[in-house]
Every structure is written in C-alpha cells, then in structure tokens.
Amino acid sequence: MKTKIIKINPKNIEISKIKAAARILRKGGLVAFPTETVYGLGADALNPKAVKKIFEAKGRPADNPLIVHIADKEEVYRLAKEVPEEAEKLMDKFWPGPLTLVLKKSKIVPDIITGGLDSVAIRMPANKIALALIKEAKVPVAAPSANLFSKPSPTSAEHVIQDLYGKIDVIIDSGETEIGVESTVLDLTTKPATLLRPGGITLEELERVLGKIKIHPIIKGKKVKNIIAKSPGMKYKHYSPNADVILVEGAYQEVKKRIQKLVYKHKKEGKNIGVMTANENHEYKADLIKFVGNDFNTIAKNLFKIFREFDKEKVDIIIAEGVSDKGLGLAIMNRLRKAAYEIIKNPRKASIIKIFK
Numbered sequence: 001m002k003t004k005i006i007k008i009n010p011k012n013i014e015i016s017k018i019k020a021a022a023r024i025l026r027k028g029g030l031v032a033f034p035t036e037t038v039y040g041l042g043a044d045a046l047n048p049k050a051v052k053k054i055f056e057a058k059g060r061p062a063d064n065p066l067i068v069h070i071a072d073k074e075e076v077y078r079l080a081k082e083v084p085e086e087a088e089k090l091m092d093k094f095w096p097g098p099l100t101l102v103l104k105k106s107k108i109v110p111d112i113i114t115g116g117l118d119s120v121a122i123r124m125p126a127n128k129i130a131l132a133l134i135k136e137a138k139v140p141v142a143a144p145s146a147n148l149f150s151k152p153s154p155t156s157a158e159h160v161i162q163d164l165y166g167k168i169d170v171i172i173d174s175g176e177t178e179i180g181v182e183s184t185v186l187d188l189t190t191k192p193a194t195l196l197r198p199g200g201i202t203l204e205e206l207e208r209v210l211g212k213i214k215i216h217p218i219i220k221g222k223k224v225k226n227i228i229a230k231s232p233g234m235k236y237k238h239y240s241p242n243a244d245v246i247l248v249e250g251a252y253q254e255v256k257k258r259i260q261k262l263v264y265k266h267k268k269e270g271k272n273i274g275v276m277t278a279n280e281n282h283e284y285k286a287d288l289i290k291f292v293g294n295d296f297n298t299i300a301k302n303l304f305k306i307f308r309e310f311d312k313e314k315v316d317i318i319i320a321e322g323v324s325d326k327g328l329g330l331a332i333m334n335r336l337r338k339a340a341y342e343i344i345k346n347p348r349k350a351s352i353i354k355i356f357k
C-alpha cells in the first residue's frame with residue numbers, strides 16, 4: 001500500500017489538507033494523526049470493516065479495545081448508554097484533554113471497538129489538528145496509539161513511519177507531541193471509579209474532582225495472575241523497546257550503586273548496556289547513557305523517544321532509574337514497569353520482581 005505523508009504546521013493548520021485526510025477516513029481508510037499525548041491510528045469508529053484494518057496494521061490482538069475520539073462533547077450521549085454525573089464533571093474540567101472515560105456503551109458502538117465488552121472508552125483530544133480532523137470526518141474516530149503492537153507509542157510522525165509506513169493510507173506529520181505518554185483511562189462503570197491507566201491527567205487531579213478513586217493493582221507493578229476482562233490491554237507486555245529493560249526503584253544513592261553494579265555484571269556477559277537517567281550530573285560508566293530529563297513533564301515527553309533511540313543504537317539491555325509515583329510520575333513509572341523485564345524494588349535488599357517474560 002502507498003502511504004501518503006501530509007505535513008501540517010500546527011501553528012497554521014491548512015484546512016484543505018485536513019479535509020483530504022478526513023475524506024479518507026470517511027471512505028474507510030486509516031489515517032495516523034497527532035494528539036497531545038501520542039500519535040493515534042484512526043478509522044471511522046462506526047465502520048467495523050475500517051476498524052478491523054487497525055488491528056491488522058498494528059498486529060493488535062482483537063480482545064484489546066479501542067478508544068473512540070470525539071470533537072464535540074455531545075457525542076458522548078450518542079456513544080454511551082448512561083452518562084453519570086461524575087462523567088459530566090470530568091468532561092467539563094478536563095476535555096478536551098488527555099482523559100479517557102470508560103462508560104456503558106450504546107448500541108451504535110460496534111463490538112469490534114470494545115472487544116465484546118459492554119463498555120466504551122471515549123476521549124476528546126486537545127490537539128487542534130486531531131479536533132479538526134474528527135470534525136471534518138463527521139464521524140467518531142477509533143484510534144489506538146499508532147505503533148506496532150507492543151512497541152513504544154509514537155511521539156513523532158517519524159516513529160509512525162518506522163512502524164506503519166506501507167500499511168496505512170495517510171500519516172499526518174505535525175512534529176512532536178506535547179505530553180508524550182498516553183491519556184489517563186478511568187473506568188466510571190464501577191463505584192468508586194477505577195484508574196485503569198495513569199496518563200496525562202494525574203490521579204491527584206481526578207481525586208480533587210471525584211474523591212477517592214480505586215487504583216487497579218497492576219498499575220503499581222503488582223503481579224496479577226489472572227487479569228480478567230477489565231482492561232484487556234493490561235495483560236500484554238507493552239511499550240517495550242527491543243532491548244531488555246531493567247528498572248531500579250528506590251532511594252537515589254542506592255539506585256545509583258545498584259545500576260553501576262548491574263552494568264559491570266552484564267558487561268561481563270558481553271552485552272551492550274544503556275543507562276537511562278534522570279540526573280544530568282550522573283557518574284555512570286556504560287556503553288550509552290541517555291539523560292531523559294529531570295522533571296516529570298520532560299521525562300514523559302522523552303521516554304518513548306529514548307526507548308526507540310536505544311534500539312537504534314542496538315543496546316541489549318537498558319537499565320533505567322525509577323522516579324516517584326506522584327503526579328505524572330505514576331504514568332511514567334507505569335510505562336517503565338510495563339516495559340521492564342526485571343524490576344529491582346529495593347536495591348539494598350536485592351528483591352527482584354520479574355514480570356511478563
């Protein structure tokens with residue numbers, strides 16, 4: 001398939017280009033587009049044939065449901081069977097923005113979107129190109145992140161090209177996304193609401209509106225044996241670079257020592273080792289050291305890009321420093337934990353938790 005790349009300047013959006021991409025969506029084609037979080041791979045959400053192509057292009061398992069993107073709050077009432085008061089409060093406060101709400105689905109939402117669940121995930125993105133595209137398409141747009149299944153989410157059009165060129169109709173290129181981690185997914189079909197994926201809107205911000213929220217245990221990196229249908233996406237190893245990720249969490253002084261020891265240990269095995277650090281003045285010795293930023297916003301923005309850079313340089317192992325679970329840190333840690341092959345929680349006691357491998 002020939003993939004068309006359409007460059008759009010986010011500061012001067014040419015509506016003719018948006019219209020051309022929207023026409024392709026309406027005809028059942030696949031269009032990758034920027035959102036404020038990561039690039040999405042869009043299809044007409046009400047056209048099951050078009051949505052099926054998303055799963056094929058990404059190599060995504062059919063039981064992992066998709067988020068439906070809208071450009072007008074009113075659309076929620078068409079897609080959801082019930083819109084609780086909590087949803088209305090959150091929509092008023094955080095939409096457009098990086099918050100996805102899981103609600104009971106209406107009949108118009110095809111089963112292929114929800115993987116057979118009776119709920120649907122809906123979000124109104126804040127990116128102007130995304131909003132214009134959805135408006136011009138005049139249909140809700142189903143869109144997962146525009147990466148191959150299990151690869152890091154794309155934060156630039158270049159990443160989308162790496163993964164999906166030749167497999168989809170259009171890639172809209174408007175440079176790098178602002179936030180860099182995906183939207184927060186909040187399930188409002190439970191009481192209290194359940195956080196299924198931490199993201200661009202923090203748990204603290206949500207709790208200020210709703211009061212106490214349940215946190216799904218897997219978010220904090222707990223080993224959950226039978227992850228049932230709640231958010232099927234959770235059970236898959238995710239966001240992972242080709243290299244094995246080792247995550248070291250704990251007090252910085254101990255983390256530092258432990259990471260350097262790990263570098264030496266794996267070096268002896270002849271491995272090519274990368275270290276990802278949140279400290280500009282680190283003293284690590286390794287084959288490749290990347291500074292990811294020292295505040296949460298910068299770390300979130302750089303995380304997936306740096307995963308991909310390490311892969312380009314063909315490191316075998318990425319050893320990453322953990323950050324705190326507060327604010328946007330929870331989303332960052334969730335992505336690191338999901339990517340990790342090994343997590344070292346308490347560097348001094350050497351307790352190791354292994355997941356997903």
Ligand code: TXA
Pocket residue numbers: 035037038039040041064065066067098100102114117119120121123125143144145146181182183184185196197230231232233234
């Ligand atoms: O920021 C984002 O959310 C990006 C941009 C493109 O909007 N999209 C994104 O989509 O990250 P995706 O498909 O990569 O992640 C969607 C997540 C998955 O973990 C999926 O399991 C969950 O949302 N999800 C979707 N529908 C659901 C539902 N009905 N119930 C529970 N979880 C659901």
Ligand code: MG
Pocket residue numbers: 144145153
């Ligand atoms: Mg994804």
